[in-house]
Amino acid sequence: MPRNSGQREGSPFTGLAPVFMKEFSDHLSSARMMVLMLFVIVFGAFPVASSLQELRNITEADAYLFLRIFTSAPESLPISFVFALNFIIPIMAIGLGFDSVNSEFNHRTLSRVLSQPIYRDALLLGKFLGALATLAVALTALWLIVFGAGLLLLGIPPRGVEVARAASFLLVTIAYGGVWLAVAMLFSVIFRSTATSALCALGLWLFFFFLWPMIASAITTGFAPSQFRTADEVLAVEQVGSVLARLSPGTLFGEAVIGLLNPETKAFGYFANMLLSQSRGLIPGAPLPFDQSLLLIWPQITGLIAGMIVVFAAAYIVFQREEVRA
Amino acid sequence: MSDNVIEARGLLKLYGATRAVDAIDLDICRGEIFGLLGPNGAGKTTTILMILGLTEISGGAVNVLGFNPVRQPLEVKRRVGYLPDSVGFYDHLTARQNLRYTARLLAIPRKDAEKRIADALESVQLADVGDHRVATFSRGMRQRLGIAEIVMKKAEVAILDEPTSGLDPHATHELLEMIRGLKKVGVAVLLSSHLLDRVQSVCDRVALFNNGKIALMGTVVELANKVLGAGHPILVEAQGSDIAGTLRGIEGVQQVVDAGEGAWRVIADRDVRAAVALRVVSSGGSLTRLADLQPSLEEVYTRYFQEARHAA
Structure with missing residues (x-):
């Protein structure tokens, strides 16, 4: 008999469907x-509700009025729907994922389930996909509610391009949820205690949401020369700031969503926008076509999905090395 | 090829520098109940996990039903039922739903599964609570549900890790009956325990673990002969003068130990009960008790580890 050599046999996805179905229904x-x-x-x-109140009173023509439901921040409550999502999606994802693996461990079901003919791959992936599907269902429901409310209260149907933009927005939202779900699952694999894993995931979220923007701008200020000589210098400093800020999934999500829902967005960053309009002669207020907007935010979308995969892979590696015994 | 369901050769598990399982050889035959005994931390659970392919093997080789658990864990896990130490089920699901999930993981067709689940619950006397949530189950019921899972799986080998720990005597008795039931349908059972007298009553063969090594292996009688010495121990309770002297005079008696309160332990090289009765009565003593002492696993265990400690 060969000693520990060779590949293991059988598909790593054996049993994926039952795990997924169980997690989803649970x-x-x-x-x-x-x-x-x-x-x-x-x-x-x-x-x-409050942005709809305000939008109903707008009289000037706006080609993308429907999309403003998502992005406009009413004066009474300076929070747009998108901003609220940026805030609550991580909480939802963490809420769904923080105890996915360690609770199996604590309830002593893990070794029993793993003694059935499945690989750990299938268990982890099934759990992830089950939670992601749940998240997708919740977000789609929310999206449909907002869409329906818009139809009813604004009284104008959205144009095709608006529907396409809003649908892409939904997909980006789900991908953003996937990143935080992967983070929550990573902690649920690392820590045996569900409370510790929830705290760590929430801590990371707080860090990215509140502290990281400040840290990023502090670092950027440190890079800035005492006096700007050329516009290029200004732009370079702003780019450093953007790159740092984009390490936070929240920034990626925010930029991707703005690019989709604000068709006027042509670049991210104040100076970048200004320079772009000056050098290429673009009209500041004119909207971009949908495909151009998609092209603009493609790096952000890729970043979100890549982040999700990297964090999930980390969780996978930790899980493979974990001992199943108590 | 012998009729072994599990064969381990030089099985080794290292945690850093410590040898949790130190190059053990183990053969388990079809249809036998094999007991892994030993103190906690002796390497029993690690051995079980390696047999199942649930933890990596540091060295040596295992073969389970002709499959290698390292390379073919799915094939092994399809045929081997495992009841972990204090098994857990999903509390928010019913017993039946829990088994249904396992059935799906095993890819048992749905029609087939319902019948097999019902039969399995019946066989462990949980049929009437099959639709209750597992959260309401006692520890004994959970263990029985674990056995039901193995029955439903139609496993060829059942591996039970401390199946009776934490159970009351009645539940232990029921569980052991179910383990005997598994043997009756041809399932080879490997069980680990430190509840010796219980295990003794069901196991065909046992292996005594100590510090990751198998110290002793064989039937209980073989072990007793090895550790307690060959001989036929009997217990004599009698009243009269110089009973010990009388006993020592009997042919075949090797040793007479005063067990206090008019009782003596006699070790002889054959069954001397008839001679003892005759001599005690004829010497004017009154015989109140004459018992054949079965070697108890507990005695073997205690004596062995005492000696092991002295040797160390």
């Missing part, structure tokens, strides 16, 4: 999901 029927949905609806409904 999530959908869980009390936690109810709480999360309530949370999402409350946080999502306020900005949408």
